[in-house]
Amino acid sequence: MVDNNSTWQADPNLPPGVARQVITETEDFTERAGQIISQGNLVADASTLNQQVSYVSASGNVDLGNANVTNTGMDINSILRYTCMTSGCLPHIYNPVINEYDLVGSIAPLETFDLVYQSGHVASTIEAGGTLTLGGNLVNNQTSLPISGVLITPRIDQSSVVSPGVNVSVGGLFGVASDPNSPYLITTQIPNINQNGYVGSSYLLDQLGYQLDHTILLLGDPFYETQLIEDALLKKLGTRFITPGITDANAQITQLYDNAKEQMGSLNLSVGIALTDSQQSLLTKDIVWLVQQTINGKQVLVPTVYLASSDAQLKRHCTKHRRNIKRP
Structure with a gap:
C-alpha cells in the first residue's frame, strides 16, 4: 500500500x-x-x-x-x-x-x-x-x-542502516513473553523449535563479556531475532544474504556479530547506543549492533544491521547476481 x-x-x-x-x-x-x-x-x-x-x-x-x-x-x-x-x-x-x-x-x-x-x-x-x-x-x-x-x-533503497520493524502484537508464531522472568520481550510460541539451533543477540553479549542489566530485555529469542533480521534485510535490501560466500542465516549473523566485536574498540562502540554518522562512515565491515529502544514500555536491545560504507554503495546500486545461473 x-x-x-x-x-x-x-x-x-x-x-x-x-x-x-x-x-x-x-x-x-x-x-x-x-x-x-x-x-x-x-x-x-x-x-x-x-x-x-x-x-x-x-x-x-x-x-x-x-x-x-x-x-x-x-x-x-x-x-x-x-x-x-x-x-x-x-x-x-x-x-x-x-x-x-x-x-x-x-x-x-x-x-x-x-x-x-x-x-x-x-x-x-x-x-x-x-x-x-x-x-x-x-x-x-x-x-x-x-x-x-x-x-x-x-x-534498492539507499540506507546503510537496516533497523527491523518490531510489532509486539505479532500473534501466531511469536508473542510477548508470558514469563515475567524471561530475558526476552518476544518469544516463539511453538515449543518444539530448538532455540540452540539459532544465533541471537546473547551471542554478541557473551563475546563481549557484557553483563546485561536486569531492567533491560533482549528483543527476542534466537529464532525470533533470526527471522526478524532476515525479514528486515529482505525488505530494505532485497536479499537475505549480504556477506560474500555465506548463504546460511546462522553463519551470516555470527559473522556480523564477530565483525561488530572486531570493530568495537577502534570505533568506540557502546552496547545500547546507535552508531553516529561518523562511526558508520568508518565501518570496514558490515555489523549487527544492539541498540536500546523503548518498546511496549520496556527497555529493549534491538539488533540493528549497519552496512560498511563501501558495501552500502555496492548493495545500493548493483543488481544482484547469484554465483551459478543456468538454463536447463
Missing part, C-alpha cells in the same frame, strides 16, 4: 511569492509482503510465476523449471511542487539528487512546476545461495532479459 504525504517547506533560496510543497509516497508494510523462504533447496512446478514486491529465497538451489517469470519491484517517488503567487517567477529550484540549487523553473503567475524524482524503491527478489535454474522467460521490472544473464533484484 502506498500513501501520499504532503508538507509545505520554507526555502530561503526561493524569491518572494514562491512556495514549495513536498509530496512523498510512503510504503505501508502493515500488509506483509509474500515470502517463500527455504534454508535448503526450492523447486517450483508452475507454468507462470508472477511476483510483485515479494520474496523467493533459498540457501541452496532454486529450480523454477520452465516457468515464465515476471518479477516486479515498485518505485517510491517524491514531488517538489513549486507554486508562483506573483508575476515573473524564475526561481533556482532545489535538485534533491545532487543537493544543489541548479535547476531553473519558469513559473507563470498562479501556476505550478513539478519536479519528480525517485526517493526509494521496494525490491522484489528471487535468489539462490547455490544455482538458480530458469528455463522460461524472465521479465524483471518490466524489462525483458536474456536467461544467460538473469538479473534478480531490482534497485
Whole structure:
C-alpha cells in the first residue's frame, strides 16, 4: 500500500511569492509482503510465476523449471511542487539528487512546476545461495532479459542502516513473553523449535563479556531475532544474504556479530547506543549492533544491521547476481 504525504517547506533560496510543497509516497508494510523462504533447496512446478514486491529465497538451489517469470519491484517517488503567487517567477529550484540549487523553473503567475524524482524503491527478489535454474522467460521490472544473464533484484533503497520493524502484537508464531522472568520481550510460541539451533543477540553479549542489566530485555529469542533480521534485510535490501560466500542465516549473523566485536574498540562502540554518522562512515565491515529502544514500555536491545560504507554503495546500486545461473 502506498500513501501520499504532503508538507509545505520554507526555502530561503526561493524569491518572494514562491512556495514549495513536498509530496512523498510512503510504503505501508502493515500488509506483509509474500515470502517463500527455504534454508535448503526450492523447486517450483508452475507454468507462470508472477511476483510483485515479494520474496523467493533459498540457501541452496532454486529450480523454477520452465516457468515464465515476471518479477516486479515498485518505485517510491517524491514531488517538489513549486507554486508562483506573483508575476515573473524564475526561481533556482532545489535538485534533491545532487543537493544543489541548479535547476531553473519558469513559473507563470498562479501556476505550478513539478519536479519528480525517485526517493526509494521496494525490491522484489528471487535468489539462490547455490544455482538458480530458469528455463522460461524472465521479465524483471518490466524489462525483458536474456536467461544467460538473469538479473534478480531490482534497485534498492539507499540506507546503510537496516533497523527491523518490531510489532509486539505479532500473534501466531511469536508473542510477548508470558514469563515475567524471561530475558526476552518476544518469544516463539511453538515449543518444539530448538532455540540452540539459532544465533541471537546473547551471542554478541557473551563475546563481549557484557553483563546485561536486569531492567533491560533482549528483543527476542534466537529464532525470533533470526527471522526478524532476515525479514528486515529482505525488505530494505532485497536479499537475505549480504556477506560474500555465506548463504546460511546462522553463519551470516555470527559473522556480523564477530565483525561488530572486531570493530568495537577502534570505533568506540557502546552496547545500547546507535552508531553516529561518523562511526558508520568508518565501518570496514558490515555489523549487527544492539541498540536500546523503548518498546511496549520496556527497555529493549534491538539488533540493528549497519552496512560498511563501501558495501552500502555496492548493495545500493548493483543488481544482484547469484554465483551459478543456468538454463536447463
